[in-house]
Amino acid sequence: RKEVEQDPGPFNVPEGATVAFNCTYSNSASQSFFWYRQDCRKEPKLLMSVYSSGNEDGRFTAQLNRASQYISLLIRDSKLSDSATYLCVVTRTGTASKLTFGTGTRLQVTL
Amino acid sequence: GAVVSQHPSWVICKSGTSVKIECRSLDFQATTMFWYRQFPKQSLMLMATSNEGSKATYEQGVEKDKFLINHASLTLSTLTVTSAHPEDSSFYICSLGLAGDEQFFGPGTRLTVL
Numbered sequence: 001r002k003e004v005e006q007d008p009g010p011f012n013v014p015e016g017a018t019v020a021f022n023c024t025y026s027n028s029a030s031q032s033f034f035w036y037r038q039d040c041r042k043e044p045k046l047l048m049s050v051y052s053s054g055n056e057d058g059r060f061t062a063q064l065n066r067a068s069q070y071i072s073l074l075i076r077d078s079k080l081s082d083s084a085t086y087l088c089v090v091t092r093t094g095t096a097s098k099l100t101f102g103t104g105t106r107l108q109v110t111l
Numbered sequence: 112g113a114v115v116s117q118h119p120s121w122v123i124c125k126s127g128t129s130v131k132i133e134c135r136s137l138d139f140q141a142t143t144m145f146w147y148r149q150f151p152k153q154s155l156m157l158m159a160t161s162n163e164g165s166k167a168t169y170e171q172g173v174e175k176d177k178f179l180i181n182h183a184s185l186t187l188s189t190l191t192v193t194s195a196h197p198e199d200s201s202f203y204i205c206s207l208g209l210a211g212d213e214q215f216f217g218p219g220t221r222l223t224v225l
Contacts, residue, residue, distance in 0.1 A: 041221070042218065098157060099157065099214060100157075101156075102154055103152070
């Protein structure tokens with residue numbers, strides 16, 4: 001089983017739609033959680049950290065359920081510029097700075 | 112955030128040659144940098160942790176004699192792919208880790224081995 005699993009998509013949604021991505025992780029001792037965004041042939045960029053209490057940044061909302069080892073990202077009012085691959089990332093046990101990446105979920109927002 | 116540069120951005124080489132990739136931290140001192148590799152449609156995989164002034168630590172399955180890492184200064188880490196083969200063709204990305212867990216990634220180097 002992969003350490004971090006995501007639905008690869010692609011998710012094709014019209015502009016203005018709300019879309020949700022899910023992610024599960026296998027190591028219950030994982031400590032920190034993030035969503036990164038990666039554009040085609042580019043480096044990943046931090047979108048937001050994910051906390052148990054849930055957190056929101058504009059149109060983006062992230063949730064963490066430690067009991068279920070489940071992370072989600074909700075994007076409201078999708079824009080064309082949101083088209084990218086969204087990577088679910090966790091830190092490894094005992095090595096807080098080592099990131100483990102999921103394979104990513106591809107989002108394509110269309111007119 | 113930190114700014115990280117990589118050079119070259121892409122390289123094409125013949126099988127059997129060695130390729131050096133540079134990763135520079137432009138505005139922070141980097142005692143630790145990370146090297147990742149990403150194959151098409153796959154996730155980024157950590158290859159090694161580069162430590163300034165000491166040996167790099169490699170992840171399981173990564174050959175240290177094939178992927179030579181040098182981190183001789185606080186702003187520069189290099190990855191040399193020795194005797195490259197077509198299966199080494201990949202997107203190589205370095206990152207800088209600062210306090211906390213956030214990492215800042217370089218723009219990546221796309222290596223194609225013919």
